[in-house]
Amino acid sequence: MSLLSILDRVADVSAFDKVIEPARKAVQVALRPQGLKDLLHGTWLGHTLHPVLVQVPVGSWISAGVLDAIPPLRPAATVLIGTGVAAAVPASLAGAADxxxxEVGVRRLGAIHAVANTAALGLYVGSLVARRNGRGGLGRVLSYSGLALAxxxxxxxxxxSYAQSSxxxxxxxxxxxxxxDWIDLGPxxxxxxxxxxxxxxxxxxxxxxxxxxxxxxxxxxxIGACSHLSGPLYEGSVETVRGDECLVCPWHGSAFDLESGSPRRGPAANPQEKLxxxxxxxxVMARLPGRHE
Ligand code: FES
Known part of the structure; x- marks a missing residue:
């Protein structure tokens, strides 16, 4: 069994749900304004925001790890660790919104991902405190431990993302x-x-x-399957959302502009494939655009 296939086993463990469901509801309440949710999902960007934001803490912390190995550059490492800690906050919020x-298997693994990231963040904060108090050796132990965990x-x-398609x-x-090819959709x-x-x-x-x-x-x-999680858009509705006539998914309410397929309301961040x-x-004849050839 490969190391990562163990994660699929973990994603099957329903016992986690007793803890995860209340946490999920708390996140949904905390992020209730739809505008805030859409900001964090990346609906406005047409791309999921979380993987964009995580570049900053990940890049900062890896770079700090390199600089910490070179004694004269350690003050710069501390600056990068602080940058990563600050950037981890919006990245975490975007991840929590998504x-x-x-779906349930992704939520189970996502809970472990969140706990591990929170622990890594705690280690980096501890590292900053230790460095500030002149305990550089402890600071480096804590930051390298945070890097391993992250x-x-x-x-x-x-x-x-890749195995579970989140x-x-x-x-x-x-x-x-x-x-x-052109498809005949009837009169x-x-x-x-x-x-x-x-x-x-x-x-x-x-x-x-x-x-x-x-x-x-x-x-x-x-395409009839919603870009978010394959909800049946043909069972949805047509509504005006933020001034545009949209196709609305019956599962989680994502709205796609009928003109362009761009998301106007999340949780979808990706556009809907239009023919x-x-x-x-x-x-009526329809076909996929040439980028799908
Ligand atoms: S499947 Fe979630 S909004 Fe469509």
């Missing part, structure tokens, strides 16, 4: 099953006005759910 809207925690975070666009994954007149309708695209032998929204003579077509549309003899 974590609170993830590195292990980063491996857990990587497993959550933060990945589930719509982009679904789109890979489609070809870029325009069969589509209901102003609400999502399920249509199916053929991807080789696989049927890929699509969602079509008709507004008068205009039709917008998207090109044309009308042929009163029938």
């Amino acid at each position: 974590w609170s809207e993830q 590195t292990g925690s980063a491996a857990i975070g990587g497993h959550m 933060g990945a666009s589930h719509a982009a994954t679904a789109a890979r099953a489609l070809t870029t 325009l007149d069969d589509l209901p006005e102003g609400r999502p309708a399920l249509r199916t695209g053929k991807g080789g032998s696989v049927a890929v759910p699509l969602v079509a929204v008709r507004r008068g003579a205009r039709v917008d077509v998207f 090109e549309v044309k009308m042929t003899a009163g029938r």
Whole structure:
């Protein structure tokens, strides 16, 4: 069994949920203003914010580890450790916002990731205190211990991203099953006005759910699986969100601009995959854009 496959076993342990669920609810209450949540998810950026923010503490702490090995450069290491400690706060908040809207296995591993990161942060704060009190040797022991813990925690975070697809666009994954050929979605007149309708695209032998929204003579077509966690967008609704007409996911309420597919409300941070549309003899035709070829 590989080291990281042990994490999959951990993600199956339901006993953790007794502790995790109250923590998740507390995070959701603390971050309740939707604008704050969307800021932390990265909805405004069109990209998950947490992996962007963690570059600062990780880079600062690794660099501090190198500088600490060279005695004349140790004062600079202390500055970098302080920078990492300060930057860890917004990075943690962004991670907590994402974590609170993830599926159960990711939440279990995410809880371990958060505890390890908090412990690493505590070691770095202790290191700063020790350095300030003239106990440089202890400060270096604490910061190298923090670096080891943060590195292990980063491996857990990587497993959550790459093995459990947290933060990945589930719509982009679904789109890979489609070809870029034009797909006949049937007559325009069969589509209901102003609400999502399920249509199916053929991807080789696989049927890929699509969602079509008709507004008068205009039709917008998207991959049917929500970019956040594959929620069925064809069971969602059309609503005005922040001034734009949006397709809203029935699972966690993410809203995607019908014009562009850009997220207007989280938890989704990735855009929704949108298909090109044309009308042929009163029938709606759609295909994936060329970047999917
Ligand atoms: S699956 Fe979570 S918002 Fe769509």
